[in-house]
Amino acid sequence: MANIIGLLHDQLCSLVRTFCALTEASWRYETDDYKRQTFIPADLWSGDNLGVLVGVKLQKALLEMEMAYTQKNTRRLNITKTISLKSLVSNHQVKADETLLTTWDEVKAALKCAKKLSFDLSHQFFDADFPGHYARKIHSLSVTFPTLLPPYQNMRVLLEQTSNTLLVAPDIEAVKSLYTPTEKTDSDSIIRNLRINQKIILSRGNDDSGEFPDDGFTGGQYHSFEHTGAVSHWQLSVPRPKNGPELLDNLNDIIIKLNYTAKSGDQSFENAVNQLLEDNESVRKGHD
Structure with a gap:
């Protein structure tokens, strides 16, 4: 016994x-x-x-x-960043099947062929707004499609986060490695791919988070992408574009509203990131 x-x-x-x-x-x-x-x-x-x-x-x-x-559990900086996919296209940051898209018409053509649009929200992309921030984590995300929806019609769009990166300490050497994404540098200050491959379906077309309003049945669950790194890679597609071609024809842009939290490093870290931004800008202009 x-x-x-x-x-x-x-x-x-x-x-x-x-x-x-x-x-x-x-x-x-x-x-x-x-x-x-x-x-x-x-x-x-x-x-x-x-x-x-x-x-x-x-x-x-x-x-x-x-x-x-x-x-x-101290309160972090709360930041909203509004991202225009059309603006990313004009900056040569959107691809379809590894092919760089340069016009909005090419984007719509790719979606009509059920191709996946891929784009990055890089560390440098966020540093351009607030250099010296780190620990950027998604709080929530919603998408708006500026198009005319016919009565009783829905959008049918799939959005997936395929990778994310989190800088957990104000480490300038780690930041330098993030500015060169082809070099996967191992660092204790970088955490990669927290809860990756999360997906949402966007059907409402206006400020859509891919979730129903809180109804008490999902209490305690993390929201989609919550606490994952804001520095991230995404894929957006329309799995069955033939079901609503007129929606894509009238599509003017895709607007992503990203609410994220961050911590602020000290002045020396901010100065170092600013210098890194200036150096990268000089290199980019030299290549143009």
Whole structure:
């Protein structure tokens, strides 16, 4: 009987430890602290007393986690960035099947052929607004399609985030590596691809987040793309363009409203990023 009780207790402790590990993963996901030693002790189980202290040890770990979260949970900078896909096209930042698109007519033609538009929101893209920021994380995202929707018609658009990058510390060497995306530099200050390949369907056409209004059934779940890196790569497509060709014919632009949070580095970090921006601008002009 003692062996059976011990086995059941062991299984229960393993289950509770798994839940605590998931809680810790969420803690790191929200605080950006991936360097801290784990809260959960390695010596949970003791065969001498059939693990009777496991509950106390895990409770202590959870209390430490809660206290650390309270200390780290300071309000971040809240920023809204409005992005015009047509503007990205004019800056040669939109592709379809690895082919660079240079006009809006080419964009509409690609969508009509069910091709995937791909575009990047680079670290430099955000630094151009606020140099010296880091830990840029998506809070929410919505898309507007400036087109005339016929009665009882919906948009049928798929948006997918295929990669994202998070700079978790004001590290200028890490920033330099992000300015050269072809070089995948390993750095403790860079976290890549948090919850990648999330998708949303855009059907309303106006300020559409791909989610229903909060109805109480999804309480506690992260919203689409929430807490992923704002520095990211995206794909947008219309899987069945023949179902509504007139919608694409009248499409004037695609507007993305990105709400994101960020932290601000010190003045020396901001100055270094400003210098990096100027150096890259000089190189770009030299190539033109």
